Amino acid sequence: MAIVESIVELLLPKLADPILQEAIFLCSVGDQVKWLEAEFKRMQYFLKDADAKQEGDERVKNWVGEVRDVAYDAEDVIDTFLFKVESLRRTGFVGCIKRYACIFNELKPRHEVGSKIERIKAKIRAISESRSTYGIENIGQGAGTSSSGLSLQEWRLTSPLSQETDFVGFEKELEMLVAQLTEGELRRCVVSVVGMGGLGKTTLTKKLYNANTVKKHFHTHAWISVSQEYSARDLLRVFVRRWRVVSDKAAEKLNIAELRDKISEYLNDKRYLVVLDDIWKREAWDALKDAFPDVNNGSRVMLTTRIKDVASYADRRSQPHELRFLTNEESWDLFCKKTFAGQDVGWPQDYLEKLGREIVEKCHGLPLALAVIGGLLSGKEPREWDNVRKSISWQFVEGEVQISSILSLSYKDLPYYLKPCFLYLGNFPEDYEFHANELIGLWAAEGFLKERGELTLEEVGEDYMMQLVQRSMVQLTRRNSSRGIKSCRIHDLLRDLSISEAKESKFLEVRRDNGNAPSASRARRLAIHLNEPKYISLSSSHPHLRSVLIYIQGYASLQKEQSKFLFQGFKLLRVLYLAGVEIRELPKQIGELIHLRYLRCTKTELETLPSSIGNLINLQTLFVQSSNKIGVPETIGKMHQLRHLRLPGNKPQIIMSTGSVIEERHFGVIRWHTRVDLISNLQTLSGVYAGKWMEGCLGKLTNLRKLKIFFKTGAYAQLLSEAIVNLNCLHHLWARMSVPIRIFEGSAKVLPLPNLSHLLKLSKLYWGGKLDTFPEFPTNLTKLTLEWSGLKEDPMATLEKLKSLRILKLLGASYDGVEMACSAQGFPQLESLHLQALCNLKEWRVEEGAMPSLLHLWIGDCKQLKKLPEGLQHVTTLKKLELWWMRDEFNARVREDGGEDWYKIRHIPSIDIQQMIRFEAFGL
CATH class of the missing domain: 3.40.50.300 (P-loop containing nucleotide triphosphate hydrolases)
Known part of the structure; x- marks a missing residue:
């Protein structure tokens, strides 16, 4: 079973952990742990073959279940022991561990871990002997994993994302x-x-x-x-x-x-x-x-x-x-679109079509079944098609088709490394749209992702998501500006499958009834879904939990006792995900969760993070939202595994400064001292205030892929320019003044843009500040947003030459001129154009041939603009036009019943005109 194989894969690196090795040596249990490591490596070899043979063979299935349980036992022993060792280390005891080895040998942990390992060894011996008893000695002699899926690199090269929807019939x-x-x-x-x-x-x-x-x-x-x-x-x-x-x-x-x-x-x-x-x-x-x-x-x-x-x-x-079922020919058409995607398969077509049509016939015209089976067979050889044909068995029950067999078959065909990733989707509520970055961060924290070659964990995760989309196991809902996956969702039938399979393998338990405590299933993950504001019921009946994910539609509160229990009762947590849970403070006990790799808290009223958070030495993602500004303690510099620090929102969240710790409020933000350069693995730094901390620190974050930074003035822009020379991995840069520029006076309002031409990976740029000169942008940008730039010259003359640009937003006060022109052949890839609050703009010209790929045009609060450009009638690709907060005279010109400009836009399917004027406060 691939889930058990992933459990063993997670366990083996722990057995080689340096801290563990030092402690087990001093506890005289080193030989026992080495024996465990060697035995689990042997089991891993057998598990690959068992994955292919367990279906339909209860003996193999039972044996795999026993391996799973003993692997869980071993993981509990090791994680608990590491927890106790780290607790001693924090007290200073382990710092003197060699000096006091004799004392350490007499500690209770030594006896406990030794006894527990001996019990595990006995179980493993029994499991090994049971292979002969069960008559399954030939496990391990097969070809390995059940899936013949393409390798990661092959997927990257040969499997571009298919269209979101293949519509056939109807x-x-x-x-x-x-x-x-x-x-x-x-x-x-x-x-x-x-x-x-x-x-x-x-x-x-x-x-x-x-x-x-x-x-x-x-x-x-x-x-x-x-x-x-x-x-x-x-x-x-x-x-x-x-x-x-x-x-x-x-x-x-x-x-x-x-x-x-x-x-x-x-x-x-x-x-x-x-x-x-x-x-x-x-x-x-x-x-x-x-x-x-x-x-x-x-x-x-x-x-x-x-x-x-x-x-x-x-x-x-x-x-x-x-709705009816698809006809045979409609079914074949959909199946081919999902299976071949226009590719030449190069096999004997008559034989392949015969197999394919037999498979299609067994899908009884159900589109989901056809899509999933098509994704399963994509790229496979005829021999494997025949195996699938023989495996499909389903029937009509009370007028409805039971498709669990087909969906289960597609799950079982997943490569072993994708199975836990798919099962993890059962954590999310029904119809939940999960963002790629969020899901990949959770996968990484759970240990499902492994760096391969030069690929980062995040890049491996992106490939895993792509494979699930290609197999129609998840549905692509939105792309990012680089045409990658931005968000997905899972069909509710596939979600039911993931929950069912996860429950059987003790991988996950989902609770929807707040009144009941978790069952004693030993599931490693608990997801709680609540629809109404309630107090969350938690108990200690799940001491082995590795992940707690709580999703609240609305708000739910944690009482003080519950909060303390949550952060103290589950010592072995790797993931703590709290969405919609009201939290007023994080208790200092959170620092005891030394295994924690992912912490997300939304709907909080936090003003500061406790200094004990620095004890979370394994934390990879810290994501906190608050109605207040959040202070970050200097101890965060000890979190060397931190990859993503997210304190998102349009308001600044934290300020970092050098010198002694000061508590000085500027616009409600607390300044704290910390050395961010110590967090060298950081890839996301979101919500920081510019300051002296940048000098000698920011430029050392050479793995940084996303930077979101606020400036009180333009005084520290030079430090950003100096640092950015070294940030060659940067994909996304977001920088702006923290308050509207009209509040500033003199040169302080200027925020010069640094030279970005060397950043070959930069694809997204937001710049919110006044520019003295119009900069040269990287030619590989796919998304550009300018705000408060105060440009005097028409920006279109320069921006239309950016051949990769797909999204352009010119927001409030980005351009102060009265005329703007888009030339023929300009903006060849632009799909979305957003013009907002260009207060002096009176005339906009669009030449025929400009913006040949434009799909969406949004114009809002441009009060001086008299009419739409003549050339808009030639932009035949336009699907949606939105006009917000424009003058009544302008809106009258675009009315369908007699408007002077109607002929320019009558080809656009969707036209949305909003006349209500609303202004949002800046939250100062």
Whole structure:
């Protein structure tokens, strides 16, 4: 079993840990530990073959389970022993360990670890002997892992990301549903799409939602995923944020009824389309329906659901559309798109097609099954196709297809290193959209990623995500500006599979009922999902936990006793992930979690981190959000394994300075002294204030990939210029003045941009400060944002030559000129252009042939702009135009019914005009 193999892989490096080696030598248990290491290495060899042979053989399955349990036992002994050794080290005892070896030999830990190892050795001997008893001596003589998947490097070279959605079939259904949305009754109708999981309800509805005819018909649109685990208040707040009905702070104070009223008031004079995806209960519809007014203007609400009764209940006068299965030819078409992706396979096509069609027939026209099987077979030889054909067995039960066999087959075919990564997705709530950086950081903390060659852990993680997408085991939802994976989600049927497989292997337990304590399953990971604000129930019945992940929709509080227990009760934690849990302070006991590698706390009111956090010598990721500014203690310099320090948000989070520790407040930020150069593995430094600490420190962070830094003035910009010469790994640079530039006077408001031409990996740049001269940007930039730059010359003349640029944002006061022009052939790759608060801009010209790839144009608060450019009519690639907070005269020119500029934009499917003017405070 690959999960057991990963457990053993995690255990072996611990046995070679230098601290452990020193301690076990002095405890006279070195021979025992060496024996364990050698025996687990031998087991690892057998496990590779057992992974292929355990399916359908209970003897092998039982044997693998016994190996798993003894590996867990060994890990518990080693981690507990390391915890005790490190506790002694912090007291200064282990610093004198050699001098007092005789005393150490008499310590209780020596006797405990020796006795426990002897018990483990006895179990291992019994397991080894049981191979003969079970009649499975031939394990270890096979070819190894069950998967013949491509190597990591091969995936990087041969497997570009496929399209997010391969839409096959349903053309007639699509046409009929478009008519239901745009024609017929004027009353607010509910249009429902009903079908079993995996049938393509969401895919079809997305196609409808983005159709040109539909986009043009409605004034405004919104999409929200409901799922089984929902909070009505949070769903309504999503609508409020989408339409900016009220500010986020105001929305937090409104109850459900008030939120419904605000949304209804906003929609009352608009023809709207709202999609409620994956709705399971009548109660969910009852909680939301009053937010969608019926004013007889042709507005529509769309539902996708597995339950026909829910669809009928939402609108008794509308017939739900029950989605059909794909035909044989449609199934074959989808299967080929997923399997071959336009590649020439180079095999005998007649034989391959015969096998393929037999496999497709067993999928019974279910799109999810076809996509997953297609991903499984991509790149495999005919022999393996035949094995898959023989393995598929499923049946119809009560009118629904049970596809667990197909999904399970695809899971079992994953390479051993991808299986724990896939199972880990069960930690996330239903319909959760997980960011690539977040997930990769968790994988790294769990030990699932290993550096290979010159690739970092993060780069290996990116490849793992790509492989899961290629296999259709996860769904790509958003790309970043470099066309890589930004975020993904997992289909709920595949999520069910991951949870089921994880529970069986004691990998993970998911709790949705807050009232019950965790079971005594010895699961190594516990995920708690809560929908309503409650106190979190925790108990000591899970002493072996390595990860606790808590997701709260809304807020939940930790009482003082619970907080103390959480940070003291689980000594062996590697991951502590608290999303939506209110925390007012981190107790000093957190420093005792010496195995911790990942710490994330959101929704906190922290003002400082305890100095004991420096004891977390294994911590890789520290991610803290707070309503306050956060002070960072100097002890953070002891955390040499730290790779990602994230204190995100648009407000500055911390200031670092040199000299003695001072507690001097500037705009609510606490200054602390620390040596960041001691954290040489750091790849992300987000939320720091510029200061003297940069001198001689920042330039030594040569592994830095992302830097997010705030400047009180431009005084330290030269230190950034000097440091950045050495930061050749930098991918993302984010720098800005901490307050609006109009507050500053004289030269202090200038924030000169350093020379970046040598940064060949830099792809994203945000610069928020006044520029005296227009800089030369790196030619490989894919995303550029300028704010407060105060440029006098038209920036387009320079920026349009950046051939890799895909996203450009010119925000408030970035350009002070009155004219702007985009030349023919300029911006060849630009996909998104954002122009905001260019207060003096009166005329914008776009020549024919400019921006040939533009998909999205956003213009907001440009009060002097008189009209849209003539050349916009030639940008035929445009899919979406948003006009926010423009003058009434400007908006009148773009009206469909007689507007002078309508002919320039009538080809654009989606046009969104927002007339409400809202200003957000800078939070000073």
